[in-house]
Amino acid sequence: MKGIRQLAEHLDISIGTVSRALNGKPDVNEETRRRVLAAAEELGYVANQSGRSLRQGETKVIGLMIESSKETVENADNFFLGVTSGLQSVFARHKLDLVMLPCPSDEDPHEYLKRMVARRIVDAMIISDTQRVDRRIDFLSRAKIPFVALGRSLSAANFPWIDLDFEGVADHAVERLTARGHRRIAITAPSSEANLGYLFVESYRRALERHDIAFDPALVIHVKSSEQGGYQAAHELLLLEERPTAVILIYELMAIGLYRRLMESGVMPGRDLAVIGFRDAPRARFLQPSLTCFRISLYDLGVDLGRMLLANMPAYRDFYPGGERNIIWPLELMPGESDAFDVGAMV
Template identity: 60%
Template sequence: MKGIRRLAQHLDISIGTVSRALNGRPDVNEETRRRVLAAAKELGYVPNQSGRSLRQGTTNIIGFMMQTGTEITGQGDTFFMSVFDGVQAVFGRHKLDLVALLCSSEEDPADYLSRVVARGFADGVILSATQRHDARVELLSERNIPFVTLGRTLTDAGQPWLDLDFEGMAQASIDRLVARGHRRIAVTRPHDDVNLGYVFVERCREALASHGLALEEELIFRSTPNEAGGYQVGRELLSLDERPTAIVLINETIAIGFYRALSEAGVKPGRDIAVIGRYSPHAQFLSPSLTCFRLSLRDLGVALAETLLSTMPVFREHYPHGTANKLWPMELVEGASDALHIHQP
């Protein structure tokens, strides 16, 4: 049973009442709304999305904004594709389509998004690569466009966000390395102004301070989120007069390039330097195995989609308890890359 008319006949109420209940209109009492939603689910009601779009002025498209360049080429296949799968799994239930909004690395992200918004291209937006101060948040808030951010920002418009628990990763990594005797520990951060870099480095600094240690500025390495960035970090680390005995890598794919730089110099992870990173499908082929932090990217995508829909009136009934402002946990996967213990005198 797919037609709204047959759904109304089944419930013995008017088509108008059924339509208003399905569309989240406030002039329908809660008991009627509950009956309509339950019957729609039971009978497999599928709304006519094209007609609904014309009546409501909607597009049934959700945009996922990304920046091309290092964000895509560095981790697009290992991170965003899995997130997209989870997002679209949710949107597919509601006949919504996910479209990637690709902003060139040479264009200002706020200018790009302003152009997209002016065209009325999407009903809602998911923002990634959140900056320390992000003008896109203010733009979407001012235009009253539903959105959620993958990542936090100091620009606060009361929007929901989900972010990876970089603080938890930093704390667990530093505690683990210090317990193994390391005192000179290096970390990496993204090369640009994305907020995760600030969050991660600050917690590493705090974690070291809790052990009476300091994070030296020369041991904070910036890198692009790809193999080339990891290789460059490795070369820079090896050139130091006093090398660190351990390093924590913030991005997924830089471990591959980092391993290559060490290998060329005859330096072995786990034997000569302790390495902790983040999981990527490619990292499983590294030798020695990488001690890393892993998460379910598909589940993260599902949560992003449900959080966004919970802010949109037409879908709010389906997601009354949408996730908001949550740090997404990462699980430590034991490897051999941080096996090195330092014996203090």
């Protein structure tokens, strides 16, 4: 099957009518439409996207940009695939397709993004891993490309984003730990410029203050968010003169390395040191001891992300009226054994 022209000839109908029939336009006889659809099905005709895009100026494809930097590869998890499912469930209703755009590690994310939209590969963008100042946001806003960000940023005053409820997580974690007598609570943070790490530590600092605990910079351990980083974090933790009794991890798989290093020194997580993890963790409960962890409903997050994006696209705006422009996404605590350590008993 070549194109719409062959289909039209086969039906002995003009090409324009065939197009209207396929696209559900009103001014076409229902009988004709039936015949066209049947023939298209039979001959396996699918519209050439290039021709359509050229004419309409839109590709019907949404891009989800992801980093494929070395560190991302190392700590890769189900995060994006989970979100993807939710996104697709929304996009499918509008015959929009989703492609994931992995930015090569040796290319500047900003340049990569520009190239993708300039080539008209996608109509709209979902960006993630937002930096504290992120030129991509500037660019997309200025170029009036519809987009949503997974993560806040300082780069623009008002743009659509969904971010995680760091404040709630930190508060919940600190509350839970102080209730068990903990006063020296460490935290891990990435060394990158990702806004996530910054917000995470800031929320932690404020949560401490609310519980009348002085913030000690020495308790912020800057390591990579991977098993390797967890190992390193435990190592640095054990070297501190006044050793903390609890630690909050920014990424749940870090617990693997952390546990390992602790046990090498005879320190038992959950008994000698309380550990709380962050982000999605169906696997957390299989660790030994099982990890107390905050989890995210990735699918639902994807759904909201998709809706928010479409609400910002003129062609689909009407389907999603009155949506918020920003969402702070709540996380749910999954209690485990890793924070069972009760300091109160020792005091």
